[in-house]
Amino acid sequence: MSNISPQNQNLNRGVWKSIEELVRENASRHGKLLVVTGPVFTNKKGLGYIGDNRVLIPNGFYKVLLAYDGEYTGIGFYCENVAGKKKLTKYARTIDEIEELAGIDFFHMLPDEIETAVESCYQEYEWGL
Numbered sequence: 001m002s003n004i005s006p007q008n009q010n011l012n013r014g015v016w017k018s019i020e021e022l023v024r025e026n027a028s029r030h031g032k033l034l035v036v037t038g039p040v041f042t043n044k045k046g047l048g049y050i051g052d053n054r055v056l057i058p059n060g061f062y063k064v065l066l067a068y069d070g071e072y073t074g075i076g077f078y079c080e081n082v083a084g085k086k087k088l089t090k091y092a093r094t095i096d097e098i099e100e101l102a103g104i105d106f107f108h109m110l111p112d113e114i115e116t117a118v119e120s121c122y123q124e125y126e127w128g129l
Contacts, residue, residue, distance in 0.1 A: 005039045006050050006057045010083030018088055019063055019077050025128055031069035038062055040078070040101050047081055057081065062098045064106055065127070072114055074107070075122040089129050095119035 007016065027033045039058030047057040060080045067073045076098035077091045084091075096119045099105055107115050 005061070006055060006081075007061065008081050008083055011061075011079055011081060015079055015084045015086070015088070015091060016061065019079070019091065022088065022128065023063070023065065026065060026067065029128070030067035030073075032067065034066040036062075036064045036066075036106055038102060038104075042101075060101070062102055064095055064098050066095075066107060066118065067126075072110070072118045073123070073126050074118040075127050089124060092122065092124065092127075092129060094121055 023033070023035055038061070040060040040062055041056070042059040045056075046059055049055060050057055058081055060078055062076060062078050064076045065074060074095045076093040076095045077088070078093050078098060078101060079091050095106060099119070107119065110118065
């Protein structure tokens with residue numbers, strides 16, 4: 001059960017599905033693609049609990065992509081755990097922004113100059129947005 005999290009079904013069938021399709025497209029486009037996904041809890045109670053085991057409902061979800069095809073590029077996405085119908089560009093974030101939300105330093109093993117460049121910005125056209 002470590003790979004599941006309660007997600008708003010409209011988010012799951014809508015924007016989140018579109019982000020996952022974008023990931024598959026970019027897996028084909030780039031030579032190598034690393035994908036990291038997880039929940040975000042902005043408070044200790046999340047959005048409440050679900051089920052007899054009182055599973056905590058996340059406030060949102062992130063997906064971070066790091067591609068390498070001669071050089072590194074990266075992008076992040078963040079979605080609140082609610083129904084959403086905006087363009088994918090509205091959910092796109094820098095990896096630095098996702099790190100702040102998630103409290104995780106994703107690519108700390110990269111050389112500092114590469115990590116700084118990749119995590120601080122993204123180019124929509126590189127990701128098919």
